[in-house]
Amino acid sequence: MSQAGAHSSSKFTTSFANIALGLGVLGLLGCAAGFVTDRAGFMSSYLIGFLWMAAIPLGSLCWLQIQYLSGGKWGLIGRRHFEAAVKTLPIVGLLFIPVIIGLHDTFEWSHADIVAKDPILRNKAKYLDPTFFIIRYVVYFGLWSLFAFALNAWARKQDQLKDMRLKPLMHNFSGLGLMMMALTLTFASTDWIMSVEPHWFSTMLPVIFMATCLQMGISWSVVVFKNLKDTEPYKSSLKKNQLHDYGNLLLAMTMFWTYCSFSQLLITWSGNLREETPWYLKRLHGGYEWVALALVALHFFVPFFALLMKPIKRDANKLVWVAMWQMAFCWVDFFWLIKPAFTGHGSHSELHFSLWDFAAPIGLMGLWIWLYLGNLKKNPLLPEYDTYLEDLHHG
Amino acid sequence: MKHEEAPQLFGLLAEFDSADDLTNATKAVYDAGYRKIDAYTPFPCEPVMEAMHVHHNWVPLIVLVMGIIGGSTGFAMQYWGSVIHYPWNIGNRPFYSWPAFIPVTFELTVLFAAFSGVIGMLLLNGLPQPYHPLFNVEQFERASQDGFFLAVEATDPKFDHAETKKFLESLHPKEVFDVEP
Incomplete structure (x- = not known):
């Protein structure tokens, strides 16, 4: 790996980073305008954009730990890239602060007078409590940052030590970390997605959120590989077989998302409970039925059949389109999950877009990509030392 | 003499040390024009498949x-x-x-x-196949352990016992076996 620094001068990490920063600043200026002038309309857009952006580092943290546990060449190829993604988590955590400031415009349960009048919300008040909500947010990002930084620090250390001494530690820590991810992502999605409709509950939603995070993480990897495949060290080590693995993982996550989303619908439909069905009624009328249909057709069927085809999975220039497509529809999914709670009353909601719906994701994602590329440049793209490194050059 | 012997044979079997050697040998045999060839490895080995040009799969x-x-x-x-x-x-x-x-x-x-x-x-x-001529070669058992084998069948139009054997031996195998039918 003598070309350690070679990638740092690539077009991707320089001009692409500048474009991302430009769009990020522009979008965030739009967000600032929205926050000041139309906070009630803006908060849901920001929450959707935040979740969409945060899904990449959160998914990457899962993948980073999965690859330590599973092994395999795909993990070796992706390791440094996942590390760069998870290192952004503390700053991603700071980007959640506007949601806390705008708590009253985002979460119905934060209004004591509404809760007092509503017996169901009164029973949930111990959990859906602003102070406890903020404590949980600090705990989530504290844990995520801790695991992200520990895994990064040990990876640097392993490169220096040039032996595999730290591997058992990283393995065990990753096992613990995945359990931690399952719990924190469950509670985080309950707080940030489910509680925008505080009467509604679904034990399937956290799994849908995990599937989306994993999908975003793997899709972003494909985008990065497409842009760096012609520069060293990926030029000589990123083989079609590894790309095929990422395509298959994306296929698996696409199916996982569909499986969970449909299960939630089926459970709700069979149960036919009055706390649950209005959630779907709202999302299947008033224009949102088209968003739902688009999700079924374009977030599942089209990418599913595209990803069944081997030639697409083995060609970065083709796979990248499926990956970016899926990333875009992950935003649509978050929009469909969250937005209807803000554009209507009772069990009816009208599809409605605002300028902030576009400013928030562009601003947050632009800023995130810039942060990520800054991290990616700092270290060689492949581990300096790993006993499996040899295999990488043999196909 | 050799022309009388040839139809008696199923073909020739060459054993190689590693998957890489087998891949190179397969490429050479394919480039030399042999088509009735088959490779046997202890684990799935895609470079060998590519060298044999078997791509289509229904x-x-x-x-x-x-x-x-x-x-x-x-x-x-x-x-x-x-x-x-x-x-x-x-x-x-x-x-x-x-x-x-x-x-x-x-x-x-x-x-x-x-x-x-x-x-x-x-x-x-065509599986399961209880009998195959290659089982006549005792060493072939190792195809499911650590042996890498390349078979050239006698029905190949280019097959000539002496010539093919000489050619296979030039590819640095461990050994080349005659395979009885």
Whole structure:
């Protein structure tokens, strides 16, 4: 790996980073305008954009730990890239602060007078409590940052030590970390997605959120590989077989998302409970039925059949389109999950877009990509030392 | 003499030290014009497959078609059962309650696809095969342990016992065996 620094001068990490920063600043200026002038309309857009952006580092943290546990060449190829993604988590955590400031415009349960009048919300008040909500947010990002930084620090250390001494530690820590991810992502999605409709509950939603995070993480990897495949060290080590693995993982996550989303619908439909069905009624009328249909057709069927085809999975220039497509529809999914709670009353909601719906994701994602590329440049793209490194050059 | 012997043989079998050696030898044998060749490795080895130019495989298409047939069958049978043949009011839901049909549709898709994958694979590759001439070579047992083998069959138009043997020996094998039919 003598070309350690070679990638740092690539077009991707320089001009692409500048474009991302430009769009990020522009979008965030739009967000600032929205926050000041139309906070009630803006908060849901920001929450959707935040979740969409945060899904990449959160998914990457899962993948980073999965690859330590599973092994395999795909993990070796992706390791440094996942590390760069998870290192952004503390700053991603700071980007959640506007949601806390705008708590009253985002979460119905934060209004004591509404809760007092509503017996169901009164029973949930111990959990859906602003102070406890903020404590949980600090705990989530504290844990995520801790695991992200520990895994990064040990990876640097392993490169220096040039032996595999730290591997058992990283393995065990990753096992613990995945359990931690399952719990924190469950509670985080309950707080940030489910509680925008505080009467509604679904034990399937956290799994849908995990599937989306994993999908975003793997899709972003494909985008990065497409842009760096012609520069060293990926030029000589990123083989079609590894790309095929990422395509298959994306296929698996696409199916996982569909499986969970449909299960939630089926459970709700069979149960036919009055706390649950209005959630779907709202999302299947008033224009949102088209968003739902688009999700079924374009977030599942089209990418599913595209990803069944081997030639697409083995060609970065083709796979990248499926990956970016899926990333875009992950935003649509978050929009469909969250937005209807803000554009209507009772069990009816009208599809409605605002300028902030576009400013928030562009601003947050632009800023995130810039942060990520800054991290990616700092270290060689492949581990300096790993006993499996040899295999990488043999196909 | 050699021309009388040739039809008596199934072919020649060369053993190699590693997958890389086998890949190189396969490339050379293919480039020399031999087509009735086959490689045997202890584990799936894609470079060797590429060297033999065996690319086309019907199994994925069979699985796709059977999966679609399975899914449609599952859905159609439930539709027929609960809408046409035996409509029954359950919880005042419509007869055509498609969400309830999806799990069975999914299961039948998987069932048809998985079975057609296994059966299609067996029909196309001719397994199980209780006898094969290569079993006459004692060392061939190691193809499922640590041996890498390349067989050139006598039915290949280019096959000539002495010539082919000389050619195989030039590819640095561990050993070249005559295979009786």
